[in-house]
Amino acid sequence: MIDEKEMVPYMAGEQWKSKIGFILAAAGSAIGLGAVWKLPYVAGTSGGGAFFLVFLVFTLLLGTSLLLAEFVIGRKTQKPPIQAYKELAPGTPWYWVGILGIISSCLILSFYAVVGGWILTYFIRSLTGGLTDPPEGNYGILFESIISNHWEVGAAHLGFIVITILIVQGGIQKGIERASSIMMPALFIIFIVLVVRSLTLDGAMEGVRFFLQPDLDSLDGQTILFALGQAFFSLSLGVSIMVTYSSYLSKKESLVRSASSIVGLSILIAFLSGLAIFPGVFAFDLEPNEGPSLIFTVLPAVFNEMALGSLFFTLFLLLLLFATLTSAFSLLEIVVSSVSHSNPGRRRIAAWAGGLGIFILGIPSNLSYGLLSEWLIFGDIFFNQIDFLVSNILLPVGALCIAVFASYFIKRSELREELLRGSSLGSGFFSTWLVLIRYITPLAIIAAFLHVLGVW
Numbered sequence: 001m002i003d004e005k006e007m008v009p010y011m012a013g014e015q016w017k018s019k020i021g022f023i024l025a026a027a028g029s030a031i032g033l034g035a036v037w038k039l040p041y042v043a044g045t046s047g048g049g050a051f052f053l054v055f056l057v058f059t060l061l062l063g064t065s066l067l068l069a070e071f072v073i074g075r076k077t078q079k080p081p082i083q084a085y086k087e088l089a090p091g092t093p094w095y096w097v098g099i100l101g102i103i104s105s106c107l108i109l110s111f112y113a114v115v116g117g118w119i120l121t122y123f124i125r126s127l128t129g130g131l132t133d134p135p136e137g138n139y140g141i142l143f144e145s146i147i148s149n150h151w152e153v154g155a156a157h158l159g160f161i162v163i164t165i166l167i168v169q170g171g172i173q174k175g176i177e178r179a180s181s182i183m184m185p186a187l188f189i190i191f192i193v194l195v196v197r198s199l200t201l202d203g204a205m206e207g208v209r210f211f212l213q214p215d216l217d218s219l220d221g222q223t224i225l226f227a228l229g230q231a232f233f234s235l236s237l238g239v240s241i242m243v244t245y246s247s248y249l250s251k252k253e254s255l256v257r258s259a260s261s262i263v264g265l266s267i268l269i270a271f272l273s274g275l276a277i278f279p280g281v282f283a284f285d286l287e288p289n290e291g292p293s294l295i296f297t298v299l300p301a302v303f304n305e306m307a308l309g310s311l312f313f314t315l316f317l318l319l320l321l322f323a324t325l326t327s328a329f330s331l332l333e334i335v336v337s338s339v340s341h342s343n344p345g346r347r348r349i350a351a352w353a354g355g356l357g358i359f360i361l362g363i364p365s366n367l368s369y370g371l372l373s374e375w376l377i378f379g380d381i382f383f384n385q386i387d388f389l390v391s392n393i394l395l396p397v398g399a400l401c402i403a404v405f406a407s408y409f410i411k412r413s414e415l416r417e418e419l420l421r422g423s424s425l426g427s428g429f430f431s432t433w434l435v436l437i438r439y440i441t442p443l444a445i446i447a448a449f450l451h452v453l454g455v456w
């Protein structure tokens with residue numbers, strides 16, 4: 001039952017308590033599996049430093065511009081996505097961009113929570129000693145046996161979703177902001193400890209070189225495309241999540257300053273994550289191009305070789321859990337805010353119904369590695385296809401729509417006012433941003449699509 005008194009803090013118009021709380025929550029959404037799981041393995045399989053360099057350029061130019069566009073839409077209207085697009089373009093179908101964002105977020109969370117569950121299982125096993133002695137000394141076999149064990153990964157998948165629901169139902173300040181303000185600083189501290197440990201291993205430099213020295217010959221269309229998708233994915237763009245988070249931001253704060261902090265923190269973590277992972281992989285002569293299972297099969301082997309390795313691995317898993325959870329909060333929040341915006345009393349029920357619905361949606365992804373491993377859709381398992389659909393189709397389409405909407409359908413004077421509010425930047429900055437969001441971002445996304453379709 002919803003207690004009348006408890007409803008008060010979730011009244012419509014709820015805001016982040018502090019600017020730093022907003023930055024930590026938004027950086028928490030951005031920093032997640034993208035930076036800590038996907039970036040290292042994609043960099044590992046597509047040319048190391050060259051990939052990272054292209055990713056950096058896309059993040060700084062296109063990612064930041066799009067982040068600002070989402071912020072302008074959210075903060076200007078102070079409404080969740082569907083309502084925000086409706087307010088800015090009444091009587092037009094643009095609100096479908098909000099609906100698309102919600103659908104994409106549910107799909108992302110459906111497989112995100114499966115990986116969250118793997119991390120939770122690994123974390124619990126690492127505390128109870130269940131990771132130290134893999135069958136035949138091979139972590140690959142251990143990973144396979146864990147992820148194909150339906151009951152264990154099913155329970156962990158559900159456990160991950162329930163933690164997400166419990167936080168999101170608490171509201172913006174008492175749920176997401178409070179949890180992010182604990183988890184994000186903890187994540188930074190653990191990262192620093194791990195990077196120091198990793199860089200002091202014998203032979204660490206080879207890994208650093210692999211990660212940071214760009215071998216431009218290994219750049220091809222495919223790598224550039226991945227880097228573009230990765231830049232959007234790892235800033236949580238294209239699904240209106242940043243519209244949602246900024247709708248709770250006070251009109252006093254500067255969007256530009258907040259966006260720079262968020263992008264800066266995400267890049268820092270992407271960088272630290274490569275530095276935490278590759279030196280160990282090279283120091284112990286393992287393969288950097290292991291693919292998605294890199295952190296589950298190669299890293300335990302790395303940590304196993306180190307003094308106090310199991311302690312460091314447990315810390316790493318805790319870090320991953322925090323990174324994944326803070327992203328999951330944002331993916332559920334977009335659903336919850338859309339349903340409970342006009343009636344805050346519905347937040348709790350929306351969080352449970354949405355979260356459990358997404359859990360059910362994720363079951364086929366979870367079983368893709370066990371019972372359903374033979375069930376191929378266009379030649380690949382369900383889990384990979386959902387990831388592909390979201391990362392390479394829905395997210396870029398959403399990003400394209402948001403860039404076009406913000407730059408062509410909101411009045412120039414209104415855009416300018418909201419973007420520059422509270423900042424000392426002037427017309428030069430505004431015009432540059434407009435060129436990036438109006439021409440360069442849409443062109444880059446369209447070029448990427450044409451490439452996927454084989455047109456060039």
Ligand code: PHE
Binds near residue numbers: 032033233237239241
């Ligand atoms: N940014 C998150 C990550 O890198 C993933 C994400 C994408 C979250 C889109 C929300 C929206 O892991």
